[in-house]
Amino acid sequence: MDMMKRVPITEQDAKVRATNFDEVCLGYTEEEAVEEAGRCLNCKNPMCVSGCPVSINIPAFIEQVKNRNFEKAYEIISESSALPAVCGRVCPQESQCEGKCVRGVKGEAVAIGKLERFVADWASAHGVKPQPAKEKKGKKVAVIGSGPAGLTCAGDLARIGYDVTIFEALHEAGGVLVYGIPEFRLPKEKVVAKEVENVKSLGVTIEKNVIIGKSITIDELMEEEGFEAVFIGSGAGLPRFMGIPGENANGVFSANEYLTRNNLMKAFKHYETPIHAGQKVVVVGGGNVAMDAARTALRLGADVHIVYRRSEAELPARVEEVHHAKEEGVVFNLLTNPTEILVNEEGWVKGIRVIKMELGEPDASGRRRPVEIPGSEYEIEADTVIMSLGTSPNPLITSTTEGLEANKKKCIVADEANGQTSKAGVFAGGDAVTGAATVILAMGAGKAAAKGIHAYLSEK
Amino acid sequence: MYSILKAEKLNENIYLMIVKAPRVAKHCLPGQFLIVKLDEKGERIPLTICDYDREQGTVTIVFQPVGASTEAMTALQTGDSFMDVVGPLGNPSELITGDLEETRKKKILFVAGGVGTAPVYPQVKWLHEHGVDADVIVGAKTKDLIILEKEMEAVAGNLYITTDDGSYGRSGMVTKVIEDLVAEGKQYDVCVSIGPMIMMKFCCLTTKKFDIPTIVSMNPIMVDGTGMCGACRLSVGDEIKFACVDGPEFDGHLIDFDEAMKRQQMYKTEEGRALLRLREGKTHHGGCGNCGGDN
Numbered sequence: 001m002d003m004m005k006r007v008p009i010t011e012q013d014a015k016v017r018a019t020n021f022d023e024v025c026l027g028y029t030e031e032e033a034v035e036e037a038g039r040c041l042n043c044k045n046p047m048c049v050s051g052c053p054v055s056i057n058i059p060a061f062i063e064q065v066k067n068r069n070f071e072k073a074y075e076i077i078s079e080s081s082a083l084p085a086v087c088g089r090v091c092p093q094e095s096q097c098e099g100k101c102v103r104g105v106k107g108e109a110v111a112i113g114k115l116e117r118f119v120a121d122w123a124s125a126h127g128v129k130p131q132p133a134k135e136k137k138g139k140k141v142a143v144i145g146s147g148p149a150g151l152t153c154a155g156d157l158a159r160i161g162y163d164v165t166i167f168e169a170l171h172e173a174g175g176v177l178v179y180g181i182p183e184f185r186l187p188k189e190k191v192v193a194k195e196v197e198n199v200k201s202l203g204v205t206i207e208k209n210v211i212i213g214k215s216i217t218i219d220e221l222m223e224e225e226g227f228e229a230v231f232i233g234s235g236a237g238l239p240r241f242m243g244i245p246g247e248n249a250n251g252v253f254s255a256n257e258y259l260t261r262n263n264l265m266k267a268f269k270h271y272e273t274p275i276h277a278g279q280k281v282v283v284v285g286g287g288n289v290a291m292d293a294a295r296t297a298l299r300l301g302a303d304v305h306i307v308y309r310r311s312e313a314e315l316p317a318r319v320e321e322v323h324h325a326k327e328e329g330v331v332f333n334l335l336t337n338p339t340e341i342l343v344n345e346e347g348w349v350k351g352i353r354v355i356k357m358e359l360g361e362p363d364a365s366g367r368r369r370p371v372e373i374p375g376s377e378y379e380i381e382a383d384t385v386i387m388s389l390g391t392s393p394n395p396l397i398t399s400t401t402e403g404l405e406a407n408k409k410k411c412i413v414a415d416e417a418n419g420q421t422s423k424a425g426v427f428a429g430g431d432a433v434t435g436a437a438t439v440i441l442a443m444g445a446g447k448a449a450a451k452g453i454h455a456y457l458s459e460k
Numbered sequence: 461m462y463s464i465l466k467a468e469k470l471n472e473n474i475y476l477m478i479v480k481a482p483r484v485a486k487h488c489l490p491g492q493f494l495i496v497k498l499d500e501k502g503e504r505i506p507l508t509i510c511d512y513d514r515e516q517g518t519v520t521i522v523f524q525p526v527g528a529s530t531e532a533m534t535a536l537q538t539g540d541s542f543m544d545v546v547g548p549l550g551n552p553s554e555l556i557t558g559d560l561e562e563t564r565k566k567k568i569l570f571v572a573g574g575v576g577t578a579p580v581y582p583q584v585k586w587l588h589e590h591g592v593d594a595d596v597i598v599g600a601k602t603k604d605l606i607i608l609e610k611e612m613e614a615v616a617g618n619l620y621i622t623t624d625d626g627s628y629g630r631s632g633m634v635t636k637v638i639e640d641l642v643a644e645g646k647q648y649d650v651c652v653s654i655g656p657m658i659m660m661k662f663c664c665l666t667t668k669k670f671d672i673p674t675i676v677s678m679n680p681i682m683v684d685g686t687g688m689c690g691a692c693r694l695s696v697g698d699e700i701k702f703a704c705v706d707g708p709e710f711d712g713h714l715i716d717f718d719e720a721m722k723r724q725q726m727y728k729t730e731e732g733r734a735l736l737r738l739r740e741g742k743t744h745h746g747g748c749g750n751c752g753g754d755n
């Protein structure tokens with residue numbers, strides 16, 4: 001075996017998977033996992049750990065995998081992460097743990113994410129569950145939102161003995177994990193529903209169909225319903241549009257709408273909610289959300305183009321997703337930006353006019369700024385355009401909560417160390433605070449806030 | 461589960477339900493809506509809150525079957541339940557959240573079309589309870605389709621009923637009644653128009669002639685109702701607004717109705733097939749050539 005290379009992982013064939021919604025990556029078998037674990041050097045000063053936002057003790061859990069002690073490996077991961085089956089699948093490992101792994105200097109980094117996923121799936125298959133608290137504290141905490149931040153915060157607080165209720169606006173728990181990230185990357189029944197069940201088995205109550213700020217306010221939760229602390233993990237769900245002509249035409253969707261119709265409302269399984277699948281689809285944007293929308297449209301039978309204004313190196317999506325999208329046949333129009341959506345007489349999209357770009361000076365984000373090349377406009381035929389330009393937090397909660405500070409971008413202002421906001425007893429974390437980020441960061445923020453809430457309530 | 465305490469057929473085409481939904485009932489105000497979902501596979505259907513009882517924890521909805529999901533709702537009986545009900549959504553009516561003293565000085569005209577009578581009712585009732593008697597025009601195609609007449613009569617200043625075919629009340633569309641009232645010397649400071657988009661469009665064209673500021677309640681296609689998807693977006697003046705969080709009420713003279721009506725038809729083919737499937741069950745074999753005959 002070549003120790004420079006990682007043990008290859010089995011994936012569904014690109015041609016086959018482009019026509020179904022089953023998971024793309026099939027995961028390691030036990031033998032493969034043990035073999036891959038053998039590549040870890042068990043570094044004294046493990047760089048990988050410094051790359052993981054929640055500092056999972058990576059060498060220690062991998063050591064246990066090597067020794068086929070999977071339950072122990074799961075325990076080690078669980079000390080730092082509440083959602084390993086999710087993070088092992090969706091973390092941008094190449095820029096986090098694996099990006100720092102010393103194995104990666106000369107050869108391929110250890111497949112930390114895939115090993116983490118293996119351990120989590122093993123634990124789930126073998127019925128290993130987190131243990132509920134033995135003693136109850138008799139204090140109520142409300143958690144707003146059931147995404148990774150909320151689930152993690154709720155789970156941690158329940159384990160300490162708090163009486164936790166999660167309030168979720170939608171009819172299903174999981175946040176972006178259920179409405180955004182598609183089935184073929186993150187199976188809903190097998191992974192997300194299980195994680196939600198785990199949190200419930202710790203004694204957490206989930207009340208769905210409650211929109212904080214509309215159905216009830218934070219002040220009422222605290223004053224009338226007896227919650228002594230509140231965690232806000234409401235995410236960043238508001239889609240952005242470009243403001244170009246034609247954007248309200250029939251056949252133009254936000255990625256959130258397209259993905260929600262398919263994932264949450266399960267259009268692909270022929271639930272009642274319709275989806276306009278499209279035959280020639282253009283997706284505008286280059287993040288994970290754009291890749292997910294593109295690959296969803298492909299699976300619904302469309303020819304798909306991605307239009308992104310910078311070059312491949314700047315694509316914010318996970319490398320693995322870009323790679324998978326290409327394999328499946330998504331066409332990338334890079335250094336290209338839309339200027340207008342072309343509309344036919346009936347009000348439907350018939351194409352999109354784009355202009356070529358080149359990279360100029362670096363901007364505030366440190367990335368080179370794309371600049372239009374005059375006279376380079378051309379048209380791409382399309383019957384569907386999916387806008388995937390990022391999202392921002394919904395102002396519903398900040399606008400209905402007295403004394404809760406938000407910044408210019410509508411993000412809630414909260415202390416990174418403990419989630420404390422400008423309002424006593426109210427904590428926040430995840431995308432609601434940072435703007436759209438990652439699952440692992442949201443989870444980390446949920447953990448930090450759980451500690452912050454525990455400290456606050458212990459003193460109170 | 462949200463149980464249906466009462467299911468009633470108001471006429472051949474319009475149904476009323478009283479649903480247990482304490483969190484919605486506790487906070488809702490006239491002008492707001494809720495979303496119901498029938499069962500696991502159901503669509504999220506937005507419906508205006510037409511009345512509420514805070515003590516009983518109930519809300520009243522009135523609906524008209526137009527597609528597969530609303531058609532399926534007609535089969536629900538007293539004692540059945542919805543899997544999900546969420547709300548209140550959107551903003552309460554401006555007349556209700558605005559300065560009451562100012563509102564009392566205004567001459568208000570409500571124009572309701574068809575099932576739109578139901579969402580108009582709680583606003584007129586609220587105003588009546590707060591000492592404001594508004595004039596109300598209720599229009600429908602024909603006599604049998606007039607709903608809530610008695611209830612409306614009890615709370616309206618003057619009630620003008622009209623039918624397109626002249627079978628009851630005045631004769632002609634609601635726009636004609638507006639013209640007639642103005643010709644009779646009536647003056648209004650504000651008009652609130654709720655009904656099918658096409659009616660609201662023509663109502664706005666009429667009130668514009670007379671310079672009567674007009675509020676409309678928009679009912680575009682929605683998915684989440686919380687600002688997350690953008691399906692409900694509308695052009696209002698030169699801005700883009702999300703009906704679910706910025707509305708549902710807007711300045712009718714600024715709305716691009718033609719665009720909104722086109723957007724409302726977006727899923728017509730997909731939904732048409734679903735409705736055929738529902739109505740004809742397995743006997744529908746796609747003779748029309750539109751659905752590929754796969755069902």
Ligand SMILES: Cc1cc2nc3c(=O)[nH]c(=O)nc-3n(C[C@H](O)[C@H](O)[C@H](O)COP(=O)(O)OP(=O)(O)OC[C@H]3O[C@@H](n4cnc5c(N)ncnc54)[C@H](O)[C@@H]3O)c2cc1C
Nearest residue numbers: 145147148149169175176180212235430431437438439442
């Ligand atoms: C399509 C897509 C693909 C992505 N891919 C990746 C990936 O591959 N890797 C990665 O790391 N990250 C990815 N992300 C980002 C990641 O999913 C988010 O950063 C993460 O989910 C944020 O978690 P959260 O708990 O803060 O918020 P969310 O997951 O957004 O959850 C917030 C929850 O709060 C609820 N809520 C909102 N307002 C209210 C209210 N007023 N009352 C009650 N409930 C409310 C919402 O309905 C939602 O369920 C992706 C995001 C999307 C959209």
Ligand SMILES: Cc1cc2nc3c(=O)[nH]c(=O)nc-3n(C[C@H](O)[C@H](O)[C@H](O)COP(=O)(O)OP(=O)(O)OC[C@H]3O[C@@H](n4cnc5c(N)ncnc54)[C@H](O)[C@@H]3O)c2cc1C
Nearest residue numbers: 506507508522523524526527528529530679680724725731
């Ligand atoms: C804020 C809001 C409040 C509403 N309040 C009420 C209410 O109080 N009572 C009520 O009966 N309906 C109301 N509606 C409309 C109702 O939500 C729709 O009729 C319903 O969603 C249609 O679902 P469906 O699956 O049965 O029909 P679909 O299959 O979705 O539609 C069938 C056909 O009807 C057309 N259609 C869709 N929506 C409408 C509409 N709003 N008006 C006319 N035609 C439409 C479609 O273009 C399509 O051709 C409201 C909508 C909104 C957004």
Ligand code: SF4
Nearest residue numbers: 052087091096097113
């Ligand atoms: S949680 Fe994410 S970053 Fe941390 S070890 Fe796992 S895959 Fe890597």
Ligand code: SF4
Nearest residue numbers: 040041043048101102
């Ligand atoms: S840096 Fe790489 S090799 Fe070293 S402990 Fe971490 S995973 Fe193992």
Ligand code: FES
Nearest residue numbers: 685687689690704
């Ligand atoms: S219905 Fe989704 S944003 Fe309004």
